Amino acid sequence: MTARLIDGKAFAAALRDRVATAAAAFTQAAGRQPGLAVVLVGEDPASSVYVRSKGKATLAAGMASFEHRLPADTTQETLVALVDRLNADPAVDGILVQLPLPRHIDERAVIARVDPDKDVDGFHPLNAGRLATGLDALVPCTPLGCLMLLRDVHPHLAGLEAVVIGRSNIVGKPMAALLLQESCTVTTVHSRTRDVMAHVRMADIVVAAVGIPGFVQPEWIKPGATVIDVGINRVEGGLVGDVDPRVAEVAGAITPVPGGVGPMTIAVLLRNTVVAASRRAGLAVDPSL
Numbered sequence: 001m002t003a004r005l006i007d008g009k010a011f012a013a014a015l016r017d018r019v020a021t022a023a024a025a026f027t028q029a030a031g032r033q034p035g036l037a038v039v040l041v042g043e044d045p046a047s048s049v050y051v052r053s054k055g056k057a058t059l060a061a062g063m064a065s066f067e068h069r070l071p072a073d074t075t076q077e078t079l080v081a082l083v084d085r086l087n088a089d090p091a092v093d094g095i096l097v098q099l100p101l102p103r104h105i106d107e108r109a110v111i112a113r114v115d116p117d118k119d120v121d122g123f124h125p126l127n128a129g130r131l132a133t134g135l136d137a138l139v140p141c142t143p144l145g146c147l148m149l150l151r152d153v154h155p156h157l158a159g160l161e162a163v164v165i166g167r168s169n170i171v172g173k174p175m176a177a178l179l180l181q182e183s184c185t186v187t188t189v190h191s192r193t194r195d196v197m198a199h200v201r202m203a204d205i206v207v208a209a210v211g212i213p214g215f216v217q218p219e220w221i222k223p224g225a226t227v228i229d230v231g232i233n234r235v236e237g238g239l240v241g242d243v244d245p246r247v248a249e250v251a252g253a254i255t256p257v258p259g260g261v262g263p264m265t266i267a268v269l270l271r272n273t274v275v276a277a278s279r280r281a282g283l284a285v286d287p288s289l
């Protein structure tokens with residue numbers, strides 16, 4: 001068996017088109033464009049590329065882009081003061097502070113400072129709590145992108161066994177919460193799990209978000225299972241995921257790296273910005289988003 005490749009690039013392009021339509025409708029109704037502010041501290045090359053891509057994609061979707069690049073030695077106070085200004089700026093609907101931040105900055109304190117209604121990353125504890133309790137929330141972009149791909153493969157997710165590998169606040173935990181919300185039977189495995197394979201073997205859906213190149217092995221996979229590879233590991237010779245490529249010989253459907261989950265992250269960010277703008281303006285959220 002060779003798994004069907006899930007084309008995240010094409011799915012993301014279609015989502016960006018729907019976002020552009022919704023952004024145009026918002027602009028018409030509100031008399032201004034939805035606005036996204038992205039903050040980058042330091043010069044990490046990958047982060048710099050992501051921030052540039054976000055700015056370009058924001059403009060291409062018909063939204064206003066506000067880019068703030070700060071030097072690596074920016075103090076906590078300066079960064080928090082910028083977040084406060086963006087919180088107060090009516091033209092800004094979404095605020096994203098690119099991670100990772102330099103080590104001298106308290107990441108949690110910065111995330112908690114962002115107005116939860118503008119928290120298009122969905123990282124604020126209030127949005128995490130809203131997601132966990134089934135309330136309307138801004139949901140982290142990467143896991144929501146994974147869920148969109150999964151819904152496409154499995155129109156009926158309820159009752160499926162899902163295993164999430166990794167428990168980060170950015171991917172693993174919100175991914176598990178989203179799958180639980182879809183009535184999957186969800187298990188999260190992590191570095192202290194005694195027998196990772198025993199859990200993964202039972203899964204209809206495997207989401208790998210550990211940051212270890214090629215971690216998930218073909219013999220762990222139930223034949224026909226759907227495998228979502230969130231890993232973006234830069235190794236000699238290019239970009240590889242958290243899933244061994246031979247898994248494609250066992251799985252029913254799998255996301256490639258690159259071109260799977262990665263492109264969904266920015267498309268969902270644009271989607272979250274239009275959602276945040278609509279809610280802030282008291283307008284209905286486009287149901288196609």
Ligand SMILES: Nc1nc2c(c(=O)[nH]1)N[C@@H](CN(C=O)c1ccc(C(=O)N[C@@H](CCC(=O)O)C(=O)O)cc1)CN2
Pocket residue numbers: 050096097098099100121141142232239257258259260261262263264265266
């Ligand atoms: N504040 C945030 N910081 C970070 C996030 C985030 O969602 N919010 N996610 C990642 C980085 N990221 C966006 O910021 C991101 C990662 C990967 C991609 C992507 O399109 N990947 C492509 C490959 C691109 C390449 O060749 O390098 C793919 O996988 O196909 C987009 C965005 C950490 N920080």
Ligand SMILES: [Mg+2]
Pocket residue numbers: 101102103104105106107
């Ligand atoms: Mg730190």
